[in-house]
Amino acid sequence: MSVLKSRPVLRWLVPVTAAATVIGGGAALGTFAAQAEPSLPPRTAAELLVDLQTSRLEGLSGTVVQRADLGLPPLAGLAGGELGSLLTGTHTLRVWHSGPDRQRIALLDTLGEKDIIRNGRDVWTWDSRTNTATHRTLPIEGGEPAAPELPATPQQAADQALAAIDPSTEVSVGRSATVAGRDAYELVLAPRDAASLVHQVRIAIDARAHVPLRFEVFADGSDQPAFEMAFTQVDYARPAADQFTFNPPPGVKITEESVERPAGAHRAERPAGERPQVRTVGEGWTTVVVARLGGAATGGAGKPAEAPPAEVAGVLDALPKVSGDWGSGRLLTGKLFSALLTDDGRLLAGAVTPERLYEVAKG
Numbered sequence: 100m101s102v103l104k105s106r107p108v109l110r111w112l113v114p115v116t117a118a119a120t121v122i123g124g125g126a127a128l129g130t131f132a133a134q135a136e137p138s139l140p141p142r143t144a145a146e147l148l149v150d151l152q153t154s155r156l157e158g159l160s161g162t163v164v165q166r167a168d169l170g171l172p173p174l175a176g177l178a179g180g181e182l183g184s185l186l187t188g189t190h191t192l193r194v195w196h197s198g199p200d201r202q203r204i205a206l207l208d209t210l211g212e213k214d215i216i217r218n219g220r221d222v223w224t225w226d227s228r229t230n231t232a233t234h235r236t237l238p239i240e241g242g243e244p245a246a247p248e249l250p251a252t253p254q255q256a257a258d259q260a261l262a263a264i265d266p267s268t269e270v271s272v273g274r275s276a277t278v279a280g281r282d283a284y285e286l287v288l289a290p291r292d293a294a295s296l297v298h299q300v301r302i303a304i305d306a307r308a309h310v311p312l313r314f315e316v317f318a319d320g321s322d323q324p325a326f327e328m329a330f331t332q333v334d335y336a337r338p339a340a341d342q343f344t345f346n347p348p349p350g351v352k353i354t355e356e357s358v359e360r361p362a363g364a365h366r367a368e369r370p371a372g373e374r375p376q377v378r379t380v381g382e383g384w385t386t387v388v389v390a391r392l393g394g395a396a397t398g399g400a401g402k403p404a405e406a407p408p409a410e411v412a413g414v415l416d417a418l419p420k421v422s423g424d425w426g427s428g429r430l431l432t433g434k435l436f437s438a439l440l441t442d443d444g445r446l447l448a449g450a451v452t453p454e455r456l457y458e459v460a461k462g
Contacts, residue, residue: 136274136275136276136277137275137276137277137282137283137306138275139275139282139284139306142272142284143272144270144271144272144286147272147284147286147304148261148270148286150304150309151257151261151286151304151309151311153309154308154309154310156196156308156310156335157197157198157335157337158196158197158198158335158336158337158338159194159195159196159310159333159334159335159338160193160194160195160196160333160334160336160338160342161193161194161279161330161331161332161333161334162191162192162193162194162330162331162332162333163191163192163193163194163252163253163328163329163330163331164189164190164191164192164328164329164331165189165190165191165192165326165327165328166188166189166190166324166326166327166328167188167325167326168323168324168325168326168434169325169326169433169434169435169436170318170325170432170433170434171431171433190206190207191207192204192205192206192207192252193205193207194252195338195342195343196338197337197338197340197342197343200217200218200219200220201217201218201219201340201343202215202216202217202343203215203216203217203338203342203343208228210228211226211227211228212227213225213226213227213228214345216343216345217343218343218344218345220236220237220238220239221234221235221236221237221345222234222235222236222237223235223345225345225347225351229352230348230350230351230352231351231352231353231354232345232347232351232352232353232354233353233354233355233356234345234353234354234355234356235355235356235357252311252328252330253302253303253311253312253313253314253328253329253330254310254311256302256311256314256328257302257311257314260288260300260302260314261302264288265382265383266291266383267290267291267292267382267383267384267385268288268289268290268291268383268384269288269289269290269291270286270287270288270289271286271287271289272284272285272286272287273285273286273287273301275306276303276313278303278305278312278313278329278330279312279329279330279331279332279333280332281305281306281307281308281312281333282305282306282307283303283304283305283306283312283313284303284304284306285301285302285303285304286301286302286304287299287300287301287302288300288301288302290383290384290385291384292383292384292385294385294451294452294454294455295319295384295385295450295451296318296319296434296435296436296437296450296451296452297316297317297318297319297384297435297450298317298318298319298320298321299315299316299317300314300315300316300317301313301314301315301317301324302314302315303329308335310333310335312329312330312333313327313328313329313330314327314328314329315327315329316435318434318435321434325433325434325435326435376390376391377389377390380459380462381449381459384450384451385449385450385451385455386449386450387447387448387449387451387455387456387459388446388447388448388449389445389446389447389459390445390446390447391444391445391446392444392445392446415429415440418430418431418440421439421453421457423457423461424461425441425457425458425460425461426441426442426443426460427441427442428440428441428442428443428445428460430453430456432453435450436448436449436450436451437449437451437452437453437455437456438456439453439456439457439460441460445460447459447460
């Protein structure tokens with residue numbers, strides 16, 4: 100099944116989920132500067148896809164730089180603070196990989212670091228700013244943690260993009276490149292539907308190790324990536340075992356988390372009748388997510404809606420008003436996505452033009 104049918108393209112094209120985890124960094128934009136094209140034997144797109152599917156990676160460590168330029172308007176509540184900084188600018192991660200049950204990601208910041216470490220059944224998270232840590236022991240069976248919504252490496256981003264290949268995608272070979280000192284081929288994915296805001300997805304693949312080294316998303320009409328992540332340094336040697344051992348620093352506050360009670364489970368859940376109703380319309384690159392949130396006057400199941408927090412209300416008021424034969428509402432647009440909040444309580448979003456959202460809202 101295409102990942103676009105189960106997890107719409109908005110999940111991996113727009114790094115909104117990163118706002119909950121990634122910390123802004125200070126890597127130089129020069130790390131993404133283009134270098135002379137290496138001379139490589141020709142490879143077809145089909146051969147590159149086979150390379151990706153058959154590659155075997157025993158170990159890896161390196162530095163990944165992520166940059167986002169989504170073209171969001173300077174809205175109140177989004178222009179400042181951590182959320183605003185994460186939707187734009189450059190961020191740095193250190194990654195280590197040693198098989199399916201040993202991984203570590205360090206999210207770097209000029210003011211601190213946040214680590215996620217898996218070592219067998221033990222999963223640790225640590226925040227240096229607050230000097231707090233959380234420990235969870237995975238069950239013996241079914242212990243694989245859920246995949247993160249936002250990819251942390253070009254490999255994860257490429258896996259999600261490649262899973263989305265279907266007849267709506269044109270696949271070709273781009274120019275060769277040098278990434279993190281490694282020669283690489285470039286696989287290019289492009290939507291065939293003009294309603295998509297995505298122009299191309301480009302994946303630079305190590306010519307020898309067949310590992311994705313760079314992942315870029317270009318918006319329609321732009322020759323600069325709106326979202327990119329790339330290794331600036333990579334080593335394919337298996338990392339030492341002590342990289343996956345968490346040694347609590349002095350004074351750290353540790354919270355033991357039950358597997359049966361995952362993070363966030365302490366929050367009171369809404370009754371089933373009040374939960375947003377979510378569905379998708381369309382397939383491929385022009386998939387639109389539709390959620391019914393409740394109108395301005397009524398909430399779910401006809402109940403009065405709660406007033407939004409002041410900062411949320413400020414953001415909504417700053418969005419431009421739009422209307423048509425589909426109704427009326429507020430529109431948020433970026434380089435890679437559009438979102439429409441209708442006055443009757445629907446939220447529509449996708450990597451599509453506003454006109455596509457209006458069509459879905461009318462239907």
